[in-house]
Amino acid sequence: MRQRKGNSVGDRILMILVGLFLYAPIIILIVFSFNAGNSSSVWKGFSLHWYAELLQNRLIMHSVYTTLLVSLLATLIATVAGTFAAIGFYAMRRKPRETLMAVNNIPMMNADIVTGVSLCLLFVVFFNGWGAFAGWVNSWQSAVVLPERLTMGFGTLLIAHVCFNIPYVLLSVGPKLRQMDRNLIDAAQDLGCTWMQAFWKVMIPEIKPGIVSGALTAFTMSIDDFIISYFTAGTSSSTLAMTIYGMTKKRVSPEINAVSTLLFVTVILLLAVINLRENHAEHHRAAHRETSAPAPAPKKHPGLGKKLAAGGLACVLLATLIVTGTAARSERVVDRHPRQLPDGGEQRGAVLPYQDGRRGLRCHRSLRLHDRPADPGGYVGGAELRPHPQLPEDRPPVHPPELRPGEQVHRSLHLGQRRHHLQHRHGV
Incomplete structure (x- = not known):
C-alpha cells in the first residue's frame, strides 16, 4: 500500500510538472494580455487596454x-x-x-x-x-x-x-x-x-x-x-x-497577447462543444449496447447549453470576420487612373497603403520596391504614397534611404506613433 501511495504521489507530481511545462507559457500569455502596462514581465494592474488597441491596429x-x-x-x-x-x-x-x-x-x-x-x-x-x-x-x-x-x-x-x-x-x-x-x-x-x-x-x-x-x-x-x-x-x-x-x-506588441488569447479561447470553446457532443453520443451507444430493449431514438438537436455554446461561438467567429473584413477593405486605396511616372511611363491600378487619420501614414504590408529608389515627386518604386485628407497638406513625404544594388533592408520609420515598414530589393 505504501508503495502504491508513493507511486501515486510521484505520478501526480510528474503530471503537475509536465502540465506546467506545457501550459505555463499559455497561462503567462493570457495573464499579461490583461496587463495595464506594455511589459511582458512586470504586472502593472488589470486592464482591457490592449484588447481595445487590438481593434484599432x-x-x-x-x-x-x-x-x-x-x-x-x-x-x-x-x-x-x-x-x-x-x-x-x-x-x-x-x-x-x-x-x-x-x-x-x-x-x-x-x-x-x-x-x-x-x-x-x-x-x-x-x-x-x-x-x-x-x-x-x-x-x-x-x-x-x-x-x-x-x-x-x-x-x-x-x-x-x-x-x-x-x-x-x-x-x-x-x-x-x-x-x-x-x-x-x-x-x-x-x-x-x-x-x-x-x-x-x-x-x-x-x-x-x-x-x-x-x-x-x-x-x-x-x-x-x-x-x-x-x-x-x-x-x-x-x-x-x-x-x-x-x-x-x-x-x-502586447496586442499580440490579446489576439492570441482570443484565438486560444475560440479553439477551446470549439473543442469543448465537439467533445460534449461526442461524449453524449458515446453514452447513448453504450446504453444501447447494455440494454436488450431497443433504446429510445437520440435527440435530433443538441441541448440548450450546447445550442448556446455553438451559437455563441458562431457569433464570435462571424463578428471577427465582419470586423476584420471591414478593416481589411478599408486598408487599401486602389487608384485605377493612369499615373505619370518620373521616367515617362504610366502605371495603372497601384495599390496604395491605408492612411489612418489619427496615426498618420502607415503601410500595413511589405512593399517590394523595384527598378528605382524614391524620387522628389513622392514616388516609391512606381507607386505614389499620398497623404490622408485629414492630415496637414504640408506634411513632408516619407522616402526610404538610398540603397546600393543588391541590398535588402527591413526598416521601421517612426513618425511619432506611426510605423512604416518597407522591404526594398533594388536592382532585381
Whole structure:
C-alpha cells in the first residue's frame, strides 16, 4: 500500500510538472494580455487596454482576417477532398491502398521548409509558363485578352494550405471507414436506398467523428502554419504568424497577447462543444449496447447549453470576420487612373497603403520596391504614397534611404506613433 501511495504521489507530481511545462507559457500569455502596462514581465494592474488597441491596429486585424479566411476555406476544401479520397482508398484493393497511403504520409513526414520551397518553385514555373502561353494566345487573337503576368498572393496561399491539409483529413477518416461494416451499404441498397441515399444516411453518420477530427486538425494546422505561408503568400498577403514574425524584429506588441488569447479561447470553446457532443453520443451507444430493449431514438438537436455554446461561438467567429473584413477593405486605396511616372511611363491600378487619420501614414504590408529608389515627386518604386485628407497638406513625404544594388533592408520609420515598414530589393 505504501508503495502504491508513493507511486501515486510521484505520478501526480510528474503530471503537475509536465502540465506546467506545457501550459505555463499559455497561462503567462493570457495573464499579461490583461496587463495595464506594455511589459511582458512586470504586472502593472488589470486592464482591457490592449484588447481595445487590438481593434484599432489595422495591420493585425487584416492579418487575422486573412488567417481566418484562408483557414476556413482550406479546411472546407481539404475536408471534402480528403473525405472523398478516403472513400476511394477504402474501395481499393489492399496493395494499391497501402501504396497510396504511404504516398499520402510523405507530406506529413516531410519538412515544412522543403514543402514551402517546392510549392514556391512550382508556382514560379507555372506562372512563367502561363506568361508564355498567354502571350502566344494574345498575339494570335484579340477577342479575349489573357493576363500575361500572374503573381503569388491569396490564391497561391490557399492552394498551399489545401495541399498540406488533405493528408491529415484522409488519415483521420480512413480508420473510421475501416471500422465500418461493409455490409451496411449493401443492406441499405437492398432496402430500397439509392447509392447517394446510402452514402448520406449510412456512411456519413458512421465516419462523421473522423470527418470532424480531420477538419479540426486541418483548421489548427492552417492557423499555425508559418513556413509554407511565408514562401507562398507573396507580397500582397500576410497571415498572423507572418505579421508576428515581422514585429519580432524589434519587439512583440502586447496586442499580440490579446489576439492570441482570443484565438486560444475560440479553439477551446470549439473543442469543448465537439467533445460534449461526442461524449453524449458515446453514452447513448453504450446504453444501447447494455440494454436488450431497443433504446429510445437520440435527440435530433443538441441541448440548450450546447445550442448556446455553438451559437455563441458562431457569433464570435462571424463578428471577427465582419470586423476584420471591414478593416481589411478599408486598408487599401486602389487608384485605377493612369499615373505619370518620373521616367515617362504610366502605371495603372497601384495599390496604395491605408492612411489612418489619427496615426498618420502607415503601410500595413511589405512593399517590394523595384527598378528605382524614391524620387522628389513622392514616388516609391512606381507607386505614389499620398497623404490622408485629414492630415496637414504640408506634411513632408516619407522616402526610404538610398540603397546600393543588391541590398535588402527591413526598416521601421517612426513618425511619432506611426510605423512604416518597407522591404526594398533594388536592382532585381
